[in-house]
Amino acid sequence: xxxxxxxxxxxxxxxxxxxxxxxxxxxxxxxxxxxxxxxxxxxxxxxxxxxxxxxxxxxxxxxxxxxxxxxxxxxxxxxxxxxxxxxxxxxxxxxxxxxxxxxxxxxxxxxxxx
Amino acid sequence: xxxxxxxxxxxxxxxxxxxxxxxxxxxxxxxxxxxxxxxxxxxxxxxxxxxxxxxxxxxxxxxxxxxxxxxxxxxxxxxxxxxxxxxxxxxxxxxxxxxxxxxxxxxxxxxxxx
Numbered sequence: 168x169x170x171x172x173x174x175x176x177x178x179x180x181x182x183x184x185x186x187x188x189x190x191x192x193x194x195x196x197x198x199x200x201x202x203x204x205x206x207x208x209x210x211x212x213x214x215x216x217x218x219x220x221x222x223x224x225x226x227x228x229x230x231x232x233x234x235x236x237x238x239x240x241x242x243x244x245x246x247x248x249x250x251x252x253x254x255x256x257x258x259x260x261x262x263x264x265x266x267x268x269x270x271x272x273x274x275x276x277x278x279x280x281x
Numbered sequence: 282x283x284x285x286x287x288x289x290x291x292x293x294x295x296x297x298x299x300x301x302x303x304x305x306x307x308x309x310x311x312x313x314x315x316x317x318x319x320x321x322x323x324x325x326x327x328x329x330x331x332x333x334x335x336x337x338x339x340x341x342x343x344x345x346x347x348x349x350x351x352x353x354x355x356x357x358x359x360x361x362x363x364x365x366x367x368x369x370x371x372x373x374x375x376x377x378x379x380x381x382x383x384x385x386x387x388x389x390x391x392x393x394x395x
Contacts, residue, residue: 200382207290209370209387210325215379223379226282257324266374266381267313267332272324 168193171273173258179279180248188243188276190258198261199241200270203227203254210257216241248280283308283375287386294361296395304371304386305353311373314347314354315383319368328369329356361393 174189192199200215212225216235230252232244241260245252255277259270284307294300306314315330331338331345331354338345342361347354358365371386 198380202385207387209287210385212382212384215377215382217380221379223377223382225377225382226384266383269315269327269330270317270383272326274324 170194171258171260171271173256173273173276175276176274177277179281180245181281182248182250184248186245186248188245188256188258188278190241190243190273191239192260192271193239194260194262194271195238196260196262196271197238198263198266198268198270199235200225200259201231201233201241201243202257202259203252204257204275205254213243213256245278250280252278253280254278283311283373283384285371285373285384285386287371287389289389290387291390291392293392293394296361296363296393298361300358300361300365300391300393302356302369302371302389302391303353304355304373305351306373307352308373308375309349309352310376313374314345315372316345316356317370317372317385319370319388321367325370358391361391363393363395366391366393 171192197218201213202210214233216222258273261268261270312333317325318328319325344357368388372383
């Protein structure tokens with residue numbers, strides 16, 4: 168199993184550009200989520216999904232969109248990048264849909280917006 | 282929504298000493314409290330978790346205690362070793378519209394010197 172994979176590993180965007188961060192898992196996990204990590208701020212939840220077709224907002228959803236058309240994939244879309252979105256983004260997945268199980272994190276995507 | 286406070290933000294100990302990290306949470310309905318360890322440049326990984334029906338859980342040198350009345354939980358590491366140096370995050374569950382989500386504390390940077 169590859170576990171949770173994220174692409175790209177690094178990305179530089181100009182303000183106003185859009186892009187999609189990819190996340191995939193091959194463990195047949197129902198639950199997937201996106202976090203951003205900034206120095207001194209911990210891991211902040213952006214969006215989460217409890218299964219295909221079901222998503223919800225987390226703590227910091229503004230400027231980001233998600234969709235979940237398959238169990239395996241959970242892409243994160245930046246609609247119009249801003250310097251405040253410079254961060255490391257982690258995708259995570261866990262077994263079941265109630266989050267009472269270990270979350271497996273991907274390797275992260277380091278995004279810089281200039 | 283859930284709010285998780287974590288203290289201290291940094292902690293320096295000598296090898297062999299004990300380390301204690303404390304977290305408080307706001308949502309009395311929270312029933313799952315995991316701890317994640319993140320080594321420099323790597324992804325967070327679960328090290329121990331506790332559910333609300335127990336007060337303490339141990340795994341070798343690591344233990345977690347939970348006080349539901351006071352809404353706080355703590356991570357205890359005994360006989361610290363240099364490889365314990367990392368950032369530690371506590372988390373608590375919150376209930377959103379679509380399901381449950383994890384809210385993380387801001388993290389504690391633990392440095393163990395030999």
